[in-house]
Amino acid sequence: MSSLGLSGGVSESTAGDWLALLKPRVVVLVVFTGWAGLLAAPGHLHPVLAFTAVLCIAVGAGACGAINMWYDRDIDAVMRRTARRPIPSGRIGAGEALGFGIALAAASVLLMWLATNVVAALILAISIGFYVVIYTMWLKRRTPQNIVIGGAAGAFPPLIGWAAVTGGIDWLPVLMFAIVFMWTPPHFWALSLWTHGDYEKAGVPMLPVSAGARSTRWHIMVYTLLLVPVTVAPWALGMSSRIYGVPAALAGAWFIWDAWRVLRDQQDSAGVSLTKDAPAKKLFRYSLYHLAILFTAFIVDAFVG
Amino acid sequence: MVETFPTPLTPEEAAVLIRRRRGRNIAMLAALLCLSLLFYAIAMVKMSKTGVMP
Numbered sequence: 613m614s615s616l617g618l619s620g621g622v623s624e625s626t627a628g629d630w631l632a633l634l635k636p637r638v639v640v641l642v643v644f645t646g647w648a649g650l651l652a653a654p655g656h657l658h659p660v661l662a663f664t665a666v667l668c669i670a671v672g673a674g675a676c677g678a679i680n681m682w683y684d685r686d687i688d689a690v691m692r693r694t695a696r697r698p699i700p701s702g703r704i705g706a707g708e709a710l711g712f713g714i715a716l717a718a719a720s721v722l723l724m725w726l727a728t729n730v731v732a733a734l735i736l737a738i739s740i741g742f743y744v745v746i747y748t749m750w751l752k753r754r755t756p757q758n759i760v761i762g763g764a765a766g767a768f769p770p771l772i773g774w775a776a777v778t779g780g781i782d783w784l785p786v787l788m789f790a791i792v793f794m795w796t797p798p799h800f801w802a803l804s805l806w807t808h809g810d811y812e813k814a815g816v817p818m819l820p821v822s823a824g825a826r827s828t829r830w831h832i833m834v835y836t837l838l839l840v841p842v843t844v845a846p847w848a849l850g851m852s853s854r855i856y857g858v859p860a861a862l863a864g865a866w867f868i869w870d871a872w873r874v875l876r877d878q879q880d881s882a883g884v885s886l887t888k889d890a891p892a893k894k895l896f897r898y899s900l901y902h903l904a905i906l907f908t909a910f911i912v913d914a915f916v917g
Numbered sequence: 918m919v920e921t922f923p924t925p926l927t928p929e930e931a932a933v934l935i936r937r938r939r940g941r942n943i944a945m946l947a948a949l950l951c952l953s954l955l956f957y958a959i960a961m962v963k964m965s966k967t968g969v970m971p
Contacts, residue, residue: 624933625937626937626940627941627943627944630944660958661959667955
């Protein structure tokens, strides 16, 4: 391995390479929704234990990233977006990454149990297993609906945060789970509209690869129309006040408008964009803000509402 | 069968190698120290809750 330009064939990873295995950008999102679940829950958790609970959520998500990179190292090597990751570029061995991931996963679950309770630890373990086995190993390479079901894996953190405080589950965290679950498909399908070449090369049946761009645009629109009622459900069902409900409704209307723009983008007969997917890129960026708005509103509502 | 040996590192490459290894070791030390502090803090909180400490 001479990926580092060392003539002696020695490959030395940096601390940054090990950090990259944890997919830090995904972890940020997971930590945020986990915090929201924790802060919105009734009751009090000592700040040290709350910090530990969120740390465990972050480390568990990072462990999923490391195991995912171990399993997907073959397709990562052929996709431009992922070819420079530590395993395909030879800076970290596949076995090392797997061991690192398993150790972090086990440590995060045990520490969660030690610091909070068995329910939170159990949900964390289920979420790790779901992401690794159900999404990465089973669905991702087999079905264009991979993102739809796999989205559940990223939806667990609010449940875990809630359970860390209360030791149980209630309807509000279930709705938080449903929001992230329904939000994931339009978010990733928007991304896949302009990155589908990579997925095609790697043989991953993302929707634009298997069903085409036009069908993907319709899927984004339909899932957005399903998402928005779910986002306002906590307000409609009286679980949160207008402090959450009004921003959620406005942010949802904006999401629908952006999805409509993706559907009506200038395109050829196959539905391929003639504008370099500018509306899809806008929707992808906005969807991140959308989730941030919703979960910030949950937190504010819990303290003020 | 001809045995092959790795090409020796140049001084610049050896320096890069040492720097990366040191960086990893420092990161590992920092992680272990933080973990020790965290376990200490968790133990204090848990003991104060169960009445072991005033």
